[in-house]
Amino acid sequence: QVQLQESGPGLVKPSETLSLTCAVSGYSMSSGYYWGWIRQPPGKGLEWIGSISHSGSTYYKPSLKSRVTIFVDTSKNQFSLQLNSMTAADTAVYYCVRDGGYGTHDSWGQGTLVTVSS
């Protein structure tokens, strides 16, 4: 059974870059699927950030596209999110997910809270 686990800083300063990593176990990422990031501000709804295919094709939310990079390290069976120019509006729980295609997010990490504050 596939398992996903996020890791990264819980606190980021305004204007800095957020870097999160999602370690995947129980499934070889190079075998298929899409791998993505979804966030949820405290008390609010879900927001799709973007995803990457096992072959490296990327898809980003249009309004975040200029600030987001998602990349895969198949040798470590993990993928990462970089979000630059962080502001308080980026404070959220960040989830990494496996996507079977077209939004079929069948596996989720437990989520990691990232707070943007000086």
Add this chain to the structure above:
Amino acid sequence: QSALTQPASVSGSPGQSITISCTGTSSDVGGYNYVSWYQQYPGKAPKLLIYDVTKWPSGASNRFSGSKSGNTASLTISGLQAEDEADYYCCSFVRSGSLIFGGGTKLTVL
């Protein structure tokens, strides 16, 4: 790209059926049969209930069913149980190749 429209809250009594709507446009919900539904308990990660409008993932309960008409998708929960009290989100593929979520619906079991 605004969020898909869901009612903020719905409620029902045990044993009843309830329906949650998810309204978008012809560029998302209406244009593709790629709508998924998620259940989320407080402090927990969401769980996939329905994908591709009507399909169940392995292990999902068939008390949850999905449908679509025009630009509106719907999730129906039959035989409502106390454990169904949670937040529910729809998600749709968008013409641009991205994905968009609904604002979420809080279900209260009376």
